Amino acid sequence: MFAQLVDGIFWDIALWVFAIGVVWNILSIFRVGNKPDYSEPRGSAVAGAVATNLRRFMPRSEMVSRTRLQVIAGYLFHLGLFALLFFAAPHVLFIEAQTGLGWTSMPYWAFIIAAQLSFTGLLLLWVHRVMHPVTRLLSDMDDHMASILTFIVMLTGCMALVEAFEGLRVLHRFTVEILMVYFPFSRLMHAFMFIPSRAFTGAWFGRRGVKA
Amino acid sequence: MAAQTRTANRHHRIIIWSLLLLVAATLLLPLIPYAMDYVDPSGTVPNPGADLWRDVRNGNIGTSQVLGVDAGVLINDNGERWRHFRMNQLIPVGAMFMGSVLALIVLFYLVRGPLRIQGGATGKMIRRFSVFERTTHWFTVGLFWLLALTGLILLYGRFVLIPVLGPEGFGLTASACKEAHNLFGPMFLVALLMMFFTFVKDNIYARGDMTWLLKGGGMLGGDHVSAGRFNAGEKIWFWIAMIGGAVLIGSGFVLDFAVFGQGREVMAISHVLHGIAALIVITVSFGHIYLGTAGVEGTIGSMVNGEVDEAWAKSHHDRWYAEVKAAEGGGENEESAGGTAATGVASPARDA
Numbered sequence: 001m002f003a004q005l006v007d008g009i010f011w012d013i014a015l016w017v018f019a020i021g022v023v024w025n026i027l028s029i030f031r032v033g034n035k036p037d038y039s040e041p042r043g044s045a046v047a048g049a050v051a052t053n054l055r056r057f058m059p060r061s062e063m064v065s066r067t068r069l070q071v072i073a074g075y076l077f078h079l080g081l082f083a084l085l086f087f088a089a090p091h092v093l094f095i096e097a098q099t100g101l102g103w104t105s106m107p108y109w110a111f112i113i114a115a116q117l118s119f120t121g122l123l124l125l126w127v128h129r130v131m132h133p134v135t136r137l138l139s140d141m142d143d144h145m146a147s148i149l150t151f152i153v154m155l156t157g158c159m160a161l162v163e164a165f166e167g168l169r170v171l172h173r174f175t176v177e178i179l180m181v182y183f184p185f186s187r188l189m190h191a192f193m194f195i196p197s198r199a200f201t202g203a204w205f206g207r208r209g210v211k212a
Numbered sequence: 213m214a215a216q217t218r219t220a221n222r223h224h225r226i227i228i229w230s231l232l233l234l235v236a237a238t239l240l241l242p243l244i245p246y247a248m249d250y251v252d253p254s255g256t257v258p259n260p261g262a263d264l265w266r267d268v269r270n271g272n273i274g275t276s277q278v279l280g281v282d283a284g285v286l287i288n289d290n291g292e293r294w295r296h297f298r299m300n301q302l303i304p305v306g307a308m309f310m311g312s313v314l315a316l317i318v319l320f321y322l323v324r325g326p327l328r329i330q331g332g333a334t335g336k337m338i339r340r341f342s343v344f345e346r347t348t349h350w351f352t353v354g355l356f357w358l359l360a361l362t363g364l365i366l367l368y369g370r371f372v373l374i375p376v377l378g379p380e381g382f383g384l385t386a387s388a389c390k391e392a393h394n395l396f397g398p399m400f401l402v403a404l405l406m407m408f409f410t411f412v413k414d415n416i417y418a419r420g421d422m423t424w425l426l427k428g429g430g431m432l433g434g435d436h437v438s439a440g441r442f443n444a445g446e447k448i449w450f451w452i453a454m455i456g457g458a459v460l461i462g463s464g465f466v467l468d469f470a471v472f473g474q475g476r477e478v479m480a481i482s483h484v485l486h487g488i489a490a491l492i493v494i495t496v497s498f499g500h501i502y503l504g505t506a507g508v509e510g511t512i513g514s515m516v517n518g519e520v521d522e523a524w525a526k527s528h529h530d531r532w533y534a535e536v537k538a539a540e541g542g543g544e545n546e547e548s549a550g551g552t553a554a555t556g557v558a559s560p561a562r563d564a
């Protein structure tokens with residue numbers, strides 16, 4: 001019964017909330033628009049947008065020693081999660097069944113290593129967020145919810161690895177659905193917004209001839 | 213005609229009797245050696261079947277078409293010994309060990325109560341652990357408990373969870389725990405290395421540690437005993453966690469990656485080491501957790517906020533307190549004064 005709901009109506013609801021929520025969120029940000037800028041451009045906005053997008057992948061040199069842990073853990077988590085999400089065999093098969101689009105998946109050992117790196121990164125990032133006085137102060141419920149939900153989704157996923165128990169698969173899918181419903185209303189939106197937001201900052205400064 | 217019938221009847225009789233004889237022979241012949249053995253026990257006639265099974269039972273290696281480690285061993289006799297150890301020693305003794313230490317801690321708390329800060333808290337705080345040190349600690353704790361809980365469910369779930377969840381429910385839980393345990397296990401290596409390199413410098417034996425130990429750390433009454441950044445009890449915990457952790461990781465790798473030609477015997481030994489080390493580290497961690505939380509007033513703040521009350525520092529780690537004060541008073545540059553082995557002061561540079 002629960003399994004039928006999770007595979008059926010819950011999934012449909014989660015998918016729609018996710019899709020509409022994400023599109024709505026992005027549109028509402030873009031609809032705010034820009035005031036016309038009549039000043040003489042001193043540099044290229046496009047070059048600024050691209051450069052800032054790339055530059056943000058590395059910490060500023062003054063910050064390297066202070067942010068080493070977050071940078072390493074951040075990369076571990078995000079790259080691992082990306083690999084898991086799009087290249088783990090069960091996910092590839094699922095996407096193929098849903099959309100007809102399929103691609104080559106990772107071998108099992110790579111899947112496991114990706115999961116371990118990702119878990120290591122996520123745990124370190126979250127513990128660091130809570131331990132650092134500044135990020136502790138800046139973080140609100142949403143930040144913690146995002147970390148905890150992501151952790152739970154990954155945990156139920158790894159618990160279902162044997163693919164022998166229907167209950168574990170359903171549990172994993174259910175937690176994914178909760179995450180999908182939560183996603184558009186949270187800072188998890190940065191998955192879609194980090195490139196446009198860097199581009200905006202980069203373009204704004206780039207047009208004024210300033211390195212951002 | 214009558215002669216013909218008689219001949220036919222005789223044939224039938226012969227056939228029936230022959231059949232009966234055959235059946236009797238089939239049933240009785242194999243008993244002859246036993247009968248002879250009964251009559252004359254000294255002259256045992258070997259039984260090829262028994263010999264074969266005796267060989268198998270002793271774990272003698274035969275030949276097999278199957279390629280693989282131990283494929284020639286039909287019955288792994290040591291497996292029985294290992295099973296016996298797990299069911300009759302590891303599980304009950306482990307439970308008693310953990311249970312009695314927990315009971316002792318509760319009893320100690322009820323009798324002695326928490327160790328109070330001498331003279332009460334002053335409200336003046338000093339830095340004890342950097343952000344990095346605390347992140348390392350809690351990252352390790354998170355992994356440790358994920359592993360400990362899933363591991364304990366695998367060891368004790370059969371007794372504790374089957375009555376609650378039923379066999380189906382426990383099957384699912386055990387599978388989930390096994391996968392999580394196997395996945396988190398190798399990550400503990402990262403945590404343990406971080407922990408080792410972060411804390412080792414202040415956990416080396418130093419003068420005064422023996423006195424601290426002989427006086428029971430002041431836990432049994434009397435005055436607070438002098439200590440550096442970490443007291444002898446904490447140092448012992450550090451080394452139990454590190455050595456126990458190393459054994460857990462080493463044996464865990466042998467069990468997790470059965471692709472390097474290790475046979476069942478190596479696996480059984482690794483399992484025994486893994487179980488014993490796990491139960492020791494988990495049990496000792498109860499003491500550590502008690503002392504870090506309810507047992508000693510004002511301690512938990514050191515790992516949560518990185519700060520302790522000056523009075524706490526003076527009463528529990530007076531030599532460390534003096535070092536911190538000397539470093540402050542010496543007007544040294546904060547960045548370079550921090551985190552040195554000499555002072556053990558948390559490094560502000562790593563705090564960002």
Ligand code: HEM
Pocket residue numbers: 340349352353356407411415442446447449450453497500501504505511512513514515
């Ligand atoms: C919920 C569980 C735990 C709690 C509440 C806890 C709490 C604490 C606290 C409050 C301190 C600081 C003590 C001081 O200021 O001197 C500390 C230190 C420490 N803890 Fe834990 N801890 C826990 C679990 C663990 C585990 C599982 C490990 C290792 C696997 C561990 C290893 C250490 C080490 C190495 C130190 C530094 C002291 C030393 O090096 O001797 N802790 N812990």
